[in-house]
Amino acid sequence: MPGRSGGPAGRGVGDQYARAVTPEQLQDVVRTAVAAVVERGELPVDVPAEVVVERPKNPEHGDYATNVALRLAKPAGRPPREVAELLAAQLRAHAGIDRVDVAGPGFLNITLAQGALGLIAVNAVTDGPAYGRTDALAGQKLNLEFVSANPTGPVHIGGTRWAAVGDALGRLLEASGASVTREYYFNDAGAQIDRFARSLQAAAKGDPVPEDGYAGTYINDIAAQVLAAQPGLLERDDEEQERVFRTRGVELMWNEIRSSLAEFGVVFDVYFSERTLHESGALEKAIARLREEGHVYESDGAVWLRTTDFGDDKDRVLVKSDGEVTYFAADCAYYLDKRERGFDKVVIMLGADHTGYVGRYKALVAAMGHDPDTHLEILIGQLVNLVRNGEPVRMSKRAGTVVNLVDLVEAIGADAARYALARASIDQQIDLDLDLWSRKSNDNPVFYVQYAHARISSVLRNAADLGLGLGEAADVDTALLGHERESDLLRAIGEFPRVLTAAAELRAPHRVARYLEELAGTYHRFYDSCRVLPRGDEEATPLTTARLWLCAATATVLRNGLDVLGVHAPERM
Template identity: 85%
Template sequence: MTPEQLSDVVRSALAAAVERGVLAVDVPAEVVIDRPKNPEHGDYATNVALRLAKAAGRPPREVAEVLAAELRAVDGIAGVDVAGPGFLNITLAKDALGAIAVRAVTAGEAYGRTETLAGQRLNLEFVSANPTGPVHIGGTRWAAVGDALGRLLTASGAQVSREYYFNDAGAQIDRFARSLMAAAHGRPVPEDGYAGDYIADIAAEVVAAEPGVLELPEDEQQERFRVRGVELMFAEIKRSLAGFGVVFDTYFSEKTLHDSGALEKAVARLREQGHVYEADGAVWLRTTDFADDKDRVLVKRDGEPTYFAADCAYYLDKRERGFDRVVIMLGADHTGYVGRYKALVAAMGDDPAVNLEILIGQLVNLVRNGEPVRMSKRAGTVVNLEDLVDAIGADAARYALARASVDQQIDLDLDAWTRRTNDNPVFYVQYAHARISSLLRGAADLGLVLGEAGDVDTSLLAEQRESDLLRAVGEFPRVVASAAELRAPHRVARYLEELAGTYHRFYDACRVLPRGDEEATPLTTARLWLCAATATVLRNGLDVLGVHAPERM
């Protein structure tokens, strides 16, 4: 019985008590089930009696005693104790606890998936680096976290579309084009331009693709370098992200908003809502009506739309594509942008608390040999995605970047993440999976197989280390659901590390395979199922993070 199943059991017990008239409360939509810190207090615990006592008009311990009586009659529950001010400590029957292993193995890839977010249609935008250079380390963090979050939300039943918004219009693209032109002509990069070896490489590719480009008038040259350069740069960005295991459902061009009339449509929509006015020759959105610190310009005096106008058009486009909620992941340097974006959503007639979600991520600092790593010859300014992958590998990079809460700054020690020791978290987790894979291969060599689910006696898993591991395996669906709800992939990583440790302790204490002339027993089979269940969870958890689960290391 998993925590989710036990939660339903407790809710059913509550409903039964209400129906019989011994409790007068509304049955909550969810009952929280926890694991006691002290295993002697049972397999699981809940504070539901404390939560319902006020509504019931009775002391918490009385409510707990009523529930305990209902639960003691449930098959699969061996005992229920009322503790402290009204906690319920629940001990499962051995076969009920052991059944977790069978459920995990038989569910396979589906184990851990829930429907907690079913019905939600989410647009998840992340990375969205300008196509003027390689993906820098900040964007790399968003690639790892964003992709993991997309996997989490999908595993929890949401319909998720991953989207990359690339700014292929505006002043930064003009600077990029002028930088390419200068490199092609052998001139220094403009003072406000982009530096790095990649500029010369792309400039050479443009000239090779269009041999006569350097003979064109300057304005035509710039346009050709802009179009072809952005195309080549973005192709490289997509290639490096794909090598990192991150592929988007939609790559959305800002330029299409300008070319399709979407900006004018968005301004018209905002005007219809009564929030647009004109002053000093410009068109403004009255965002101060929605708690912004100042009103925002939509169209400048010269008739050029602002970036903010493009953001308005982009948000409207997403909503018209049918997304219930727009989720945007931004770096710490965009914190000041949150207020104006919420204001534009409200000005569109939507509810920012319902239709918008902005996640802000902090910086990543790289360290090697105790010294900060700052420069990349390739990018010319900062360390980029491929630098990090070259240094520690894609699996370690993804795990390291997703392992910390996004609101925490990371100091990532490149030396530590390449060590093949238990001090390296990703190695520790992957090694646990490889260790189980090796054990199962060894079992197969001895002619031992799991057999049918109905033939295994999981009630034999009575040792403390076995119970600890069963409870840990049973936690996985709830960890996934919670991590998705809280937008916190790092919770999965930390859980996997705890699970790996729990497995290693089990393996050291409980011999699985027979030795020498020993015969395999029903306990052998039960422990093989437990090992296979643990491998399933490690594999599924690593997959949520976009990290491989190797069978050999």
């Protein structure tokens, strides 16, 4: 492919070309062009706060396109193409832009100067781990709660999906400038804990599993650990036995949950105990707050919250007629506690079996006098089905045939598990093929992406063996990167910051995974078409250096993207 016009414009990273190398920077250039035309009196409109700049589907239409002329035509009272021609003339004067074409009803197709596009590689390498990070969500203080599995068994496959997606989302939000606190709500109070304790007690005695109790190897293991720590426990009365099994059993189960999550790469900033709500007076405080707001009433000896005033399908009980507080009352207290800790928004990730929870939670937020649309966000995720040898892997927590986090990691590895679970939209049910995700082949998406990084690492090692390095950024001639495959790769790298921002705003980590797969494919096509290192007695040229920068830039983006997903970027495979 012939090179573009412009010569060695890439020299000097700080030069004028650096102002137009990414979509975000080009948005500012386009907006400045609009402002200049408006200031001259040629366009009677208000300068838009934002403009849209996108990559065209057809690369023959340039590097980027904008519809700003179409948006301004009506308020200006001018034909769109006439507005487009005014803006095109202004944009053509920018040193980083090679060509601007007016297309269709008034689209502007922009082709960057060769050196300007090449500077994407230089910027990615010099920014390193910071490349892709933005301040799009700066100022937002978010509490992100996910997993929150009851301490009555290991983290099952559904909770494992939330561990992978939730941690990736936290990383994404932080990469876009938000302040994020990851929180695990530890349900260590209530009827399920009583059933858990009785199940442990039965296992220790060799008795059948109690009705509605828990079964499985893990129950026997924990019961044995409790007995080992307190050998004479079964000689005490039943009430004392159950108390010890409850206290010690929950502690052991909780340690196992935290340990398995940490080995999966998921560590929370806050582990919040439900029991503390009961012990600290937080429940009474929340009910008093709701009463002050005028939404609490008493009926049939129970205390109710009038959630139907806020769209719920029925009112909810806060305190039962026997004086026992409900789980919903704890939810009210927990939400209030989070808001009083200074969080602007409470984000909660739940499984599909909690869909009915959304309406009542929004109602409790409104009853507190807050705006559910501003201060609350509930994400609902669909189920995960495991498949092996074409057959579904069955699981039942109560029957003791749980497929849990540890099982999945043992089957396919932590990297593959995290990538597979984060790769699909949360509103999509996953059929996770254990055979596919354990393969070391390119049909395994995580292997495909990781292999691209390892391949680049090998190229850079081989270059070092030949005495070749990147050198100084100011010396690389980015204008030499004129091959079609090089341009494709540069544009893909330039999209990374926008991919991260969109994924964060849409709560969609899967967009990062899909982008990385596209980037890996784009790199492989580049590598197959463009020789990077000299062969035999050939001498290295400035093009060699420019292509090494392009390789290093791709590796930077692959590393940064995989890091957002909590997946390693290996240098050898």
